[in-house]
Amino acid sequence: MSSASRLSTRVLLVCAAIGVGTGILGGAAGWLTLVVLATAPWAYGLVLGSHVLPGIIAQQVVRRAWVALLTHVLAALVASAMAPQWTFRFLGTAILFGGIQEAVAALTRYRVWAAARFFVSAVIIGVLVAAAVWFAADIGALAPWAQITYLVIGVLGPVVWTAVGLAIGSGLRGAGVARGLSRR
Incomplete structure (x- = not known):
């Protein structure tokens, strides 16, 4: 792995803090x-949509490759400690949501951080999850x-939570959490 693609200790700590929260x-x-x-059950999208937050906040703050996936996995581990009956679902959701968020960012070579890009991943996640839960929960x-x-x-659940995540991430950036972390 080249040194340019490594995540620094500072980046890892920011991802860990976001993952815990x-x-x-x-x-x-x-x-x-x-x-x-x-x-x-018709309201489940609002609950499930909250799981987009780790990657959205991490990407909005750090703006680097792999931070969405890493933060999602860390968040899944913390969530699993609180609700162990969902451990495998938390981890699967982390990989799916984080993977989609990373894929959308990778399409722009991690150079476009406009809000629209985040909402594209939210809509993709919303459509995929709505279809999967439709059958799993016999909607x-x-x-x-x-x-x-x-x-x-x-x-719309993931879209709403994405807006919340962008606001939190922007607040963290404004507070200086991202100072020295992102490459432009």
Whole structure:
């Protein structure tokens, strides 16, 4: 591995801090999943969408390759400590969401950090997850209004959480967390 592609200790520490913070939220979302699926499965996209945060915040702050995937995995490990029944789902989600976020960033060779790029990954994640959960949670058995609501929330949930993540990441950058971390 060339020295230009290595992640410094500072970058790793920032990713770890973001991973811990978002992992705590992910663990809480894991427990909330049980309640939402039992009472309002059409709203699950809002809960699942929160899992985009680690990569969005990390990429917005650090703006380097691999930080989304790394931060997602760290967040999944923290979330797994809080909600161990979801360990494999947390890790799978981390790899899927982090991989999509990295792939979209890689398409621009990690040079474009406009908000639109983040929202592209959010829509891709929303569509993929909405389709997968549709079958896994048997959304087709719900009333038509609930099916439509599920699809809208399932796709828009990650988009809304991406906006939250961008705001948090921008705040961290403004506070100086990213000083000396990103390459332009």
